[in-house]
Amino acid sequence: MSDGTLKLFAYMLLLEDPEPPPFICIEEPENGLYHKLLESLVSAFREHATGGKHDPQIFITTHQPYFVDALSPEETWILEKQPDGFSAIRRASDDAIVKSMVEEGLPLGSLWYSDYLDAR
Incomplete structure (x- = not known):
């Protein structure tokens, strides 16, 4: 399994946590991922952070314009x-x-x- 696949799997597990922490920081999630997956990843982060009262804030740093495009x-x-x-x-x-x-x-x-x- 590639590093990118493992990383994506880890993000999906994080987003499915039934009791997420109130604040999640992720540095450069684009590393190791195919650039066309970034829009889907942003959508998943957005959905997780804006769904309800107790949803966490997500702070992401990036150097990837494709990520920012989303x-x-x-x-x-x-x-x-x-x-x-x-x-x-x-x-x-x-x-x-x-x-x-x-x-x-x-x-x-x-x-x-x-x-x-x-x-x-």
């Missing part, structure tokens, strides 16, 4: 290190240009790859 600007938070060494956080949907471009059909990951999510 997210909405409202679901996407950008963390950037500032010159003073501290990090700043902002939501992608707070940028009117980004929000407009996504509404026009441009994938969010492509905008990120093209530096539209960088601080201006």
Whole structure:
């Protein structure tokens, strides 16, 4: 069994936990997975996190534009290190240009790859 298959299996087990922890952090879930599976994985995470009152928050870090393509600007938070060494956080949907471009059909990951999510 491949590493990607094992990883996907672990995510599915995590999502089926009858008593999930209130906060789940996952770093780079795209590693070892075929890029066309990422949209399905995002959908599974989204469904798990938005189904009810006691569903967990899921915090995911990624470096994969294909993963970001499956997210909405409202679901996407950008963390950037500032010159003073501290990090700043902002939501992608707070940028009117980004929000407009996504509404026009441009994938969010492509905008990120093209530096539209960088601080201006």
